Amino acid sequence: MHKADRLTAALLLALAVAFSAGALKYYPYWGEGGPASAFLPFWLGVVMAGLALLMLAMISFYQLPEYMMGPMANPFYHDLGLSKDAVGAVRASVGLAATLLGIAAGGFSALRFGYIKTLIAGVILKILVIANFATMAYAGPDVRVFGAVIFADNFGIGFAGVALVTYMSSLTSLGYTATQYALLSSAYTYVGKFAKGFSGVMVERLAAGRTLLEGYALFFIGAGLLGIPALILCLLLARTTKSRAAPSASSTPVS
Numbered sequence: 001m002h003k004a005d006r007l008t009a010a011l012l013l014a015l016a017v018a019f020s021a022g023a024l025k026y027y028p029y030w031g032e033g034g035p036a037s038a039f040l041p042f043w044l045g046v047v048m049a050g051l052a053l054l055m056l057a058m059i060s061f062y063q064l065p066e067y068m069m070g071p072m073a074n075p076f077y078h079d080l081g082l083s084k085d086a087v088g089a090v091r092a093s094v095g096l097a098a099t100l101l102g103i104a105a106g107g108f109s110a111l112r113f114g115y116i117k118t119l120i121a122g123v124i125l126k127i128l129v130i131a132n133f134a135t136m137a138y139a140g141p142d143v144r145v146f147g148a149v150i151f152a153d154n155f156g157i158g159f160a161g162v163a164l165v166t167y168m169s170s171l172t173s174l175g176y177t178a179t180q181y182a183l184l185s186s187a188y189t190y191v192g193k194f195a196k197g198f199s200g201v202m203v204e205r206l207a208a209g210r211t212l213l214e215g216y217a218l219f220f221i222g223a224g225l226l227g228i229p230a231l232i233l234c235l236l237l238a239r240t241t242k243s244r245a246a247p248s249a250s251s252t253p254v255s
Contacts, residue, residue, distance in 0.1 A: 058233035060191040067192030069223040081141035098151040102158025110166045116238045122160030129156035131224030134217035
């Protein structure tokens, strides 16, 4: 393990401890003075640490499908028979418009429905749009199909990106926003950058006994399905957040 990797791991561990400490300090059942005059059960500390690790795990796996398929996109276009001019034109027109629409839709969803529901919708979109690249393997170098796939992909990635940024921003404190956000960002890049190094090997293995395009199709479907762990973690996080918010709301005095 490189020195940078050890440093990143140490920073992530420190962040988990910081989250746990903050959650313990502001636990809803305690007053503003914290648990200074009360007994702190051991299981409560374990639960808070588990919640912090759940948040970090969700962030780490959320961007994994995008990282996994990224290195194989351009080789796929080349092997499919799409020209560089066609790829560039679609990306600069349809792709850009879809990205802006996805960002706008993600921002609206976060404001209207909250960041947890937006996170869940974002990872579902990401699973679908990345797996949708498999359709191109059977449609061939059809620019219209390519444009539709790119539109869906850029919209979904833009939507999911806003959802993740909104959620990570909600976890930071006002005085240490830059530092905490940088640590959270390293959580998903660490896992994604490690996994994407195996993309080419996976396509090669999947293409064994099949055509190369069939191997690509299976790869993109598999890359999309890598979002399922993030979806499960999002649902667990939503359930945990909801169960913690319920007693807090019920204990609020009615004026």
